[in-house]
Amino acid sequence: MSKKTYRPYQPNQILLLPPSLDEWLPKDHMVYFLSDVVDQLDLSEIERSYENELRGQPPYHPAMMVKVLLYAYCVGIYSSRKIERALQENVAFRVLAANNQPDFRTISDFRKRHLKALGNLFQQVLQVCQEAGLVKLGHVALDGTKIKANASRHKAMSYRRMQEEEQHLKAEIKELLKRAEKADAEEDRKYGADRRGDELPEELRSRETRLAKIREAKAALEAEARIRAGIDQAAEPECTESDDNPEPDPDGFGGGRRHKRAKGTPEPKAQRNFTDPDSRIMKGSEKQFIQGYNAQIAVDSDTQVIVAVDVTNQAADAPHLIPMVTQVAANTGREPVEVSADAGYYSEANVNWLLGKKINPYIPPDKLPHRERRGLKPPRGPRPRTLREKMRRKLQMKHHFKRYQKREQSVEPVFGQIKAVRGLRQFYLRGLEKVRGEWLLACTAHNLLKIYAAQKAA
Secondary structure, three states: OOOOOOOOOOOOOOOOOOOOOHHHHOOOOOOHHHHHHHHHHHOOOHHHHHHOOOOOOOOHHHHHHHHHHHHHHHHHOOHHHHHHHHHHOOOOHHHOOOOOOOOOHHHHHHHHHHHHHHHHHHHHHHOOOHHOOOOOOEEEEEEEEEEOOOOOHEEEEEEEHHHHHHHHHHHHHHHHHHHHHHHHHHHHHHOOOOOOOOOOOHHHHHHHHHHHHHHHHHHHHHHHHHHHOOOOOOOOEEEEEOOOOOOOOOOOOOOOOOOEEEEEOOOOOOOEEEEOOOOOHHHHHOOOOHHHHEEEEEEEEEEEEEEEEEEEEEOOOOHHHHHHHHHHHHHHOOOOOOOEOOOOHHOOOHHHHHHOOOOEOOOOOOOOOOOHHHHHOOOOOOOOOHHHHHHHHHHHHHHHHHHOOOOOOOOHHHHHHHHHHOOOOOOOOOHHHHHHEEEEEEHHHHHHHHHHHHHHHO
């Protein structure tokens, strides 16, 4: 009986690998495209930082490091340790790095050191998109998403709690100091006055450290409150007498009586996070509160190319519309014809600003349930008078509502590609500026993928 024949399988055989890296992957692989694009970008801002540094071993080439980082963001790898592992195990990474294998600390330090310059690459890649004809600006859609910060919301503390905790810790420290003095006196009596006893107990040191952090956070909240109130920090605080009538909280923290409080003092519920002080507690996409940031994008609805990017710690979307549309014009050199955004961006000031720029706005004043969207009926009733009524009537018309629906078909899928497909559900860096640079890197990678897809489809 003849034995079955299989294809050769000899795991221990020594192989002669192809001498050219171009032969390791298919000719149309993403890494070759990305390498060609980065070779055309201006990296002089990064290169200049190494010109006058002659000490130590030569650094890795900036172009190689930029290519590796951008490709990592394209395939959803954000951890420097995972990037290091990919440079050892993943053929695409090895081809892109020409078999260089920087360790995770080198990768992390490069990203932190050149984060601003890496963020500036977004503008250069957007220009490549324009040259490829991927920026139409016939319709631009805006949206924001809440992304978790590299901090736990349980590490946040309200101003009221800070005041209570400060007093509590001061009392504990005072009691511990008394106990330490008592212990010192007892040891002097028992062992002699020349025995050392001036070291602080570990328990006391930890409380003093926590007290210092709380005081620092309190000072930061008070400084922010003074800035909002327009008070010079050196000026004497002015107190407002309590009112007999309940008044709503001006910062939106809820109703209640206005207590006697110095003008410019933080609200009792104003919070600050000890791990990432720039982050804020916000309601995320799953209706759960997270410690995070509000990541904003503006997308060309015809191609899903991102044309404007920002990250803030302000949860509301409406204040971001004008800066984002202004950034679109600054990035591309022209203004969009139409702009759509959800109800969170609606305000009369925003709509009037767009109309003044001759930009056609599609921003509903109210959030419509999906069942109402499917059953749109021709508008009836008296002629609308207010701007809100006019916008509501406009989006009840079938052809206008179809233009508004382009938002759901463009900007929302982009968030899905970044968060669900490439897995950016939490920032790895801390602080608003660093988070903004990280978001710019993710959006730059997204645009590179759009150029690559368009090139393959051509």
